[in-house]
């Protein structure tokens with residue numbers, strides 16, 4: 001794993017891309033004209049950001065998350081970006097407090113604005129053949145944060161963050177999911193989470 005192709009790493013980390021808070025603000029029309037123009041220039045050449053923005057728009061439309069003008073000014077929407085788990089991650093995130101060694105793939109690490117998100121997919125010990133997600137989010141206020149998991153067929157499960165930023169989803173089938181953390185002044189959206 002130490003030898004992952006550099007271009008692959010670059011694609012994951014995308015250091016030249018605008019950060020996720022900026023894309024969210026662009027979506028909400030909160031950026032100054034000059035910044036909007038710069039990002040639109042970037043979007044024209046970056047399929048990754050274009051896809052992310054499209055996913056965000058579709059997701060917000062589908063889930064009917066509406067932001068009235070008064071709340072749009074204080075709610076930050078961040079799109080979680082996968083970051084490499086090797087040496088490049090700034091500061092780093094611990095694994096979830098209750099994670100055990102020998103998880104399927106080790107934790108998946110994401111960066112979303114000021115927040116860092118770590119997800120570990122494991123076999124669910126209480127439900128043979130099913131999976132569990134152990135999550136940890138750092139860098140945000142953990143009070144009154146709801147985490148919602150959307151499955152492909154439209155089902156939705158919601159849990160709340162504990163004081164330390166941990167959350168768990170259990171009894172999951174394999175498939176593709178979307179994750180949304182919603183707090184009083186923040187939303188973190190993870191458009192693609194595949195459980196194999």
Ligand SMILES: [Zn+2]
Nearest residue numbers: 017046048049
């Ligand atoms: Zn980009």
